[in-house]
Amino acid sequence: MREIVFYKTNSGESPIEEFLDSLDDKQAQKVVWVMKIVEELETVPTTYLKKLKNTDDIWEIRVQQSNNIFRLLGFKKEGKLIVLTNGFTKKTQKTPKPEIVLAEKRKKEYLER
Numbered sequence: 001m002r003e004i005v006f007y008k009t010n011s012g013e014s015p016i017e018e019f020l021d022s023l024d025d026k027q028a029q030k031v032v033w034v035m036k037i038v039e040e041l042e043t044v045p046t047t048y049l050k051k052l053k054n055t056d057d058i059w060e061i062r063v064q065q066s067n068n069i070f071r072l073l074g075f076k077k078e079g080k081l082i083v084l085t086n087g088f089t090k091k092t093q094k095t096p097k098p099e100i101v102l103a104e105k106r107k108k109e110y111l112e113r
Helices: 015-020 025-040 097-110
Strands: 003-006 049-051 059-065 068-077 083-090
Touching: 003 015, 003 025, 015 025, 015 083, 025 059, 025 068, 059 083, 059 097, 068 097, 083 097
Parallel strands: 003 083
Antiparallel strands: 049 059, 059 068, 068 083
C-alpha cells in the first residue's frame, strides 16, 4: 500500500486542499476515489497513475469525471509515499509546462526541508 500526503507551503497552506475545495461535490468524490485506488492497489493502471516523461521524476494522478479531466502532480518518496504538490483542470492534450515546473520546484523545496 502507498500513502498519499499533501505538500504544504512554508506558510502551512496546502495547494491540493485548495484545489479540492474548488471542485463540486461529484468532482471531489471522484478525485478522492481515484486517490484511494492509487493508495490501495499494488499495481495501479496508467489510467490513474502515470510517470511524466522528461521531468524530474514527477508523477500524475489522472481523474476523469464526465467531461472534466483533472490532474494531481507529485512525486514518490521512499517508494510507498506519494507527495502531491499541485492540481489543475486539464484543458489541453499535453500537461501544461508551468504545472510541471511548479511540481518540480515544490519537490525540491520539500526535499530540502
